[in-house]
């Protein structure tokens with residue numbers, strides 16, 4: 001995920017493609033394949049949050065995509081939420097890279113807000129501002 005042009009790496013080119021897609025007029029409709037590849041802030045649509053997540057990834061804030069993938073299976077699921085919650089409660093020690101994955105809003109800390117965001121994404125509710 002995040003590899004827009006399918007060349008096996010995620011880099012500035014993919015970020016540029018995402019930005020171009022978002023700035024293009026949508027009256028022709030967006031190929032669902034783009035959403036599959038670039039919905040790195042996984043809520044079923046492409047918007048500025050995916051740009052932010054991809055930028056954070058390129059800066060090394062996230063080690064894999066989509067954001068919130070704590071157990072590194074390339075998906076954001078309830079398993080990831082359970083892991084993140086256990087990390088917050090201290091019932092499970094998360095590795096540093098897992099904490100970074102779970103810090104879904106990339107603000108430098110893993111809190112219940114990140115859990116809420118993960119839950120909203122899984123439910124398809126998106127990010128509420």
Ligand SMILES: [Ca+2]
Nearest residue numbers: 041043045050
């Ligand atoms: Ca998205």
Ligand SMILES: [Ca+2]
Nearest residue numbers: 069071073075
């Ligand atoms: Ca996962």
Ligand SMILES: [Ca+2]
Nearest residue numbers: 103107109114
């Ligand atoms: Ca956070």
